[in-house]
Amino acid sequence: YVWPSPQLDALEAVRFDQLGFNTLIATLATFVQPCNLFLFDPTISPNSGRSDAADWIRTAYHDAATHNSTDGTGGMDGSIRLPEEQARAENAGNGFANTMGIVLAVVDRYVSNADAIALGALIAIETCGGPEIAFRGGRVDAAVPNAPGVPAPEQDLDSHIASFARQGFTQTEMIGLVACGHTFGGVQHSFFPNIVNVLNDPTSTDNVAHFDSTPVTFDNNVAAEYISGTTTNPLVVGFNDTTNSDKRIFGSDGNATILSFANSPDLFASTCADLFARMLDTVPSGVELTEVIKPLPVKPSSVNLIMDGDTLQLFGLVRLWNTTEDPTRTVRVIWHDHNGGTGNSTLNFVSTSSSTGGKYTATWYGFNSTVFGLMPLLLDPVAGVKSLSFVVDGILEDQGGLGFAIQDAFMLSQTSCQGGLPVIGRVDVAVRNGVNPSRVYLEQINIDSVLRRSITEIDITPPSQLVAANSAYSLWSMNNLTDQSMSFTIGAEIDGIKYSTTDVLYMFDFAPCPT
Numbered sequence: 001y002v003w004p005s006p007q008l009d010a011l012e013a014v015r016f017d018q019l020g021f022n023t024l025i026a027t028l029a030t031f032v033q034p035c036n037l038f039l040f041d042p043t044i045s046p047n048s049g050r051s052d053a054a055d056w057i058r059t060a061y062h063d064a065a066t067h068n069s070t071d072g073t074g075g076m077d078g079s080i081r082l083p084e085e086q087a088r089a090e091n092a093g094n095g096f097a098n099t100m101g102i103v104l105a106v107v108d109r110y111v112s113n114a115d116a117i118a119l120g121a122l123i124a125i126e127t128c129g130g131p132e133i134a135f136r137g138g139r140v141d142a143a144v145p146n147a148p149g150v151p152a153p154e155q156d157l158d159s160h161i162a163s164f165a166r167q168g169f170t171q172t173e174m175i176g177l178v179a180c181g182h183t184f185g186g187v188q189h190s191f192f193p194n195i196v197n198v199l200n201d202p203t204s205t206d207n208v209a210h211f212d213s214t215p216v217t218f219d220n221n222v223a224a225e226y227i228s229g230t231t232t233n234p235l236v237v238g239f240n241d242t243t244n245s246d247k248r249i250f251g252s253d254g255n256a257t258i259l260s261f262a263n264s265p266d267l268f269a270s271t272c273a274d275l276f277a278r279m280l281d282t283v284p285s286g287v288e289l290t291e292v293i294k295p296l297p298v299k300p301s302s303v304n305l306i307m308d309g310d311t312l313q314l315f316g317l318v319r320l321w322n323t324t325e326d327p328t329r330t331v332r333v334i335w336h337d338h339n340g341g342t343g344n345s346t347l348n349f350v351s352t353s354s355s356t357g358g359k360y361t362a363t364w365y366g367f368n369s370t371v372f373g374l375m376p377l378l379l380d381p382v383a384g385v386k387s388l389s390f391v392v393d394g395i396l397e398d399q400g401g402l403g404f405a406i407q408d409a410f411m412l413s414q415t416s417c418q419g420g421l422p423v424i425g426r427v428d429v430a431v432r433n434g435v436n437p438s439r440v441y442l443e444q445i446n447i448d449s450v451l452r453r454s455i456t457e458i459d460i461t462p463p464s465q466l467v468a469a470n471s472a473y474s475l476w477s478m479n480n481l482t483d484q485s486m487s488f489t490i491g492a493e494i495d496g497i498k499y500s501t502t503d504v505l506y507m508f509d510f511a512p513c514p515t
């Protein structure tokens with residue numbers, strides 16, 4: 001995709017900026033590294049037998065499994081976060097509560113609850129030895145529970161075949177998807193006492209009978225151990241044959257599919273990559289997912305403009321994907337102004353990040369990084385800035401000639417202030433003369449009773465008389481803001497198109513208002 005695209009940029013960051021510099025505070029990968037991590041256990045015992053990774057994968061499946069491919073209802077819409085759905089017998093267990101407590105922390109205006117659940121499962125699988133999974137974003141959160149429909153172990157084979165058909169999977173795909181999921185985790189005694197007895201196993205203090213001997217690793221052992229007759233899978237060799245659903249499912253084609261997985265780790269991995277992607281893309285009809293999100297090779301980040309009197313401050317970073325630190329590398333940014341002119345500056349290495357269990361690393365460069373931190377580049381507001389390009393070791397990076405577009409039509413003005421008596425605040429937005437936005441507003445993220453995000457727009461009344469910020473910009477001001485803990489982004493509608501600033505602004509960061 002082409003940068004900037006606020007939604008894809010945000011989803012790309014959660015998907016690929018997993019550990020290290022410029023990652024979210026609640027980055028998902030931290031909670032599945034090491035892969036036996038299980039933070040839900042108050043003792044944080046490494047011997048609970050549980051893992052966040054397994055919980056996240058099961059949660060995504062239970063969200064997806066309500067899909068009805070005939071009428072287009074249900075699927076990955078985050079409805080599994082709703083208490084009514086978690087209370088159903090088909091959703092027995094506390095793995096969902098564990099998952100929501102962590103995974104939903106990445107939700108924001110561009111990343112839905114359902115996208116976060118999908119990303120949690122995907123990152124768990126990829127981090128813990130699994131294949132890379134194509135990820136699309138754009139899932140839409142349901143406000144009400146879906147019709148029930150998650151398969152249960154005591155149901156017979158015909159019911160399971162019918163259930164997976166309703167979800168959009170053939171019998172062969174059902175065998176695959178169950179094996180792909182059940183390479184992680186196991187069955188807990190406390191919620192399934194009719195399947196698993198108390199284990200008295202010091203390495204599984206939560207009494208989890210695992211599906212294979214490597215329950216926190218993606219591998220084909222679930223199939224290989226089944227074929228070799230060494231399996232301990234409680235849904236294959238459980239003491240209660242009624243609940244041996246994996247036995248019935250794996251054997252339903254005379255073991256042909258499961259044998260092919262046992263014989264080929266590669267076939268198992270590639271089949272699971274496809275099936276997991278399809279499971280995560282199981283969405284209600286009418287929901288349009290984005291393209292498959294791939295990492296941008298050169299990605300500007302945290303690009304932010306602030307008007308400071310006669311100076312246009314340009315803050316930012318750029319990420320070079322799949323690179324390691326190299327002191328001999330040279331990185332330059334070129335900015336293109338409204339008059340056809342350019343300026344340029346050398347960027348300094350700041351730090352690194354990694355993803356996919358350390359498979360990929362990325363290096364980050366700051367627009368004006370000094371020993372004092374990230375400082376802005378200082379530009380002329382009259383010339384402004386239309387786009388950026390980068391030169392990495394002499395090679396021009398400009399998205400195939402498009403450049404990286406920058407929006408300098410409106411931005412926060414440094415004259416914004418807070419405090420004074422009575423407690424008040426003022427937001428000044430510098431608007432480029434000649435742009436004539438139809439609206440300028442503050443955007444606040446609103447969270448409703450079922451955790452859906454939406455944006456509340458608070459319009460700034462157009463100034464009755466132009467107040468110059470400098471010779472190229474005028475100020476639109478919102479006075480008498482009373483909530484000093486307020487955080488917001490700035491939006492504007494220009495020629496019918498809505499634009500937003502990316503950095504969240506906090507009122508308490510502003511200078512005190514002159515008294």
Ligand code: HEM
Binds near residue numbers: 055
């Ligand atoms: C007929 C279909 C299926 C049945 C009857 C079934 C049944 C079960 C049961 C009873 C558990 C134990 C849950 C617990 O103790 O908390 C479990 C765990 C699990 N299932 Fe399934 N499952 C099915 C399909 C799937 C699929 C398709 C996936 C994913 C693609 C999946 C992923 C998991 C995972 C990862 C766990 C481990 C959870 C943990 O250890 O916390 N299952 N399954």
